Amino acid sequence: MDLVCRDSKSWMEGAKIDKLTRGRDQPFYQSSHDISHxxxxxxxxxxxxxxQDKDAFDHLYAFFLFYGMDGAGDFIPIKQLPEKYNQLRHELPHNPQDEDDEKDA
Known part of the structure; x- marks a missing residue:
């Protein structure tokens, strides 16, 4: 994910990015249907x-990008992804008190 569009000007013109409601100043996510594209x-x-059905995710090339899933069902990226994008994986702090509050509600 990039916080803003980082593709070439010609790509943005061809994709009509500036005609979008939020234009190029919005997050852009990398999507893949195969490992080469x-x-x-x-x-x-x-x-x-x-x-949301996290069990439904079954992609032939997922093992190229992820080690697997953690206990919360989030994908664990391979080491190269955070290095490439220079960002560590964002972890939400686990607070057992939050689970107790939900049970009481």
Whole structure:
């Protein structure tokens, strides 16, 4: 993910990025249907499924990018991804008190 579009000016013109509501100043996510071809997708074009089924993710090349999943069901990226993008994986702090509060509600 890039916080803003970092593709070439000619790519942005061809993809009509500046005609988007949020233009080039929004996160762009790298999407892939195979390991050799990645596509930059603006955040405003992403759709959230009505129901999230993390078990449904089955991609032939996932092992090239991820070690697997952690206990929370989040993907663990291979070492090269954080190095390439110079960002460590964002971890939300685990607070057992939050789970107790949800049970009491």
């Amino acid at each position: 990645f596509l930059a997708v603006p955040e405003e074009n992403l759709l959230v499924p009505e129901t």
